[in-house]
Amino acid sequence: MLSKNKIKQLRLLHLKKFRRSEGLFVAEGQKLVFDLLDSGMKVREVFCSPELITTVEKKGFNPKNIHSSQLVDLKKISQLKSAPDIIASVQIPEHSLSWEEIAGDLCLALDGIQDPGNLGTIIRLADWFGIQHILCSEDTVDLYNPKTVQATMGAIARIKLHYGNLPDYLQRANEMGIPVYGTFLEGENIYSAPLSPNGIIVMGNEGKGILGSVEPLIRHKIHIPNFPANRKTSESLNVAMAASITCSEFRRRMTPRKP
Structure with a gap:
């Protein structure tokens, strides 16, 4: 179960000023999160249903940063109409202009x-x-x-x-x-x-x-x-x-x- 403080932290990332201060953004849903895990982007933490933990681990993600989460908690974080079964916090990359x-x-x-x-x-x-x-x-x-x-x-x-x-x-x-x-x-x-x-x-x-x-x-x-x-x-x-x-x-x- 996610703590109220962790849910609040993730919800704040929906706001631009907090994304900038924390250097993180939120990704929701299997398609998007799995693509980001495969891409090499620096995923900080993954919050998912117990059924998806093994799948996330198989992608080489650190088990210490995977949090088993109930749908009711993911719904509190999500901005989608239907709550996803997986959400991730991802580090905002820095790109140089070439x-x-x-x-x-x-x-x-x-x-x-x-x-x-x-x-x-x-x-x-x-x-x-x-x-x-x-x-x-x-x-x-x-x-x-x-x-x-x-x-x-x-x-x-x-x-x-x-x-x-x-x-x-x-x-x-x-x-x-x-x-x-x-x-x-x-x-x-x-x-x-x-x-x-x-x-x-x-x-x-x-x-x-x-x-x-x-x-x-x-x-x-x-x-x-x-x-x-x-x-x-x-x-x-x-x-x-x-x-x-x-x-x-x-x-x-x-x-x-x-x-």
């Missing part, structure tokens, strides 16, 4: 993404398309928000996010000759526009799009057209959907065609 790596491949840049689910989905699709780095404006939602962590489905272990001054990042990219792309309604059709195998793709805020401080630093404006062009349709795409389409087209250009 401009050499960014210059040689595709990278995403997020300008004020606010929805945790959108950020988690974007991280997941970045993992799918082999994009290792994401540059985030300082007002982008926290990576370790519980809803974001859950939406990554384990991709959080493989993608490096860097929070900072986005205009400064893009200015540096321009100085290095790294192509900077951005999605706009008035941009060039993405399916006919020239696209490079490397570069930074900027995705804007859910409601405001790419902000005025960032737009002048974008050298290549691209647009995802609706079909057919003259048909009345939705005002815009969800940012995670737009990111998926954009990344897919960039990677498609890199795929060798069979003779």
Whole structure:
């Protein structure tokens, strides 16, 4: 049985300021926790039903840091609608920003993404398309928000996010000759526009799009057209959907065609 103090400590990790002070975040559910255990991330403690203890031990996790827990206690910690049978506290990793790596491949840049689910989905699709780095404006939602962590489905272990001054990042990219792309309604059709195998793709805020401080630093404006062009349709795409389409087209250009 978990103590009231331990339950309180874990619940506090749902708040950003406590995650920062403790250097920990919470992961919930078998899929996510097992992925993190397999990934090499530093899992601090695991709290699970008695039936899962052997499975966790087989993954090489220190038995001293496995705590047999009742579902009623896990429910007090969890933010999911259905309480999971396993929860873990995980150390927040420190990632260094490598401009050499960014210059040689595709990278995403997020300008004020606010929805945790959108950020988690974007991280997941970045993992799918082999994009290792994401540059985030300082007002982008926290990576370790519980809803974001859950939406990554384990991709959080493989993608490096860097929070900072986005205009400064893009200015540096321009100085290095790294192509900077951005999605706009008035941009060039993405399916006919020239696209490079490397570069930074900027995705804007859910409601405001790419902000005025960032737009002048974008050298290549691209647009995802609706079909057919003259048909009345939705005002815009969800940012995670737009990111998926954009990344897919960039990677498609890199795929060798069979003779």
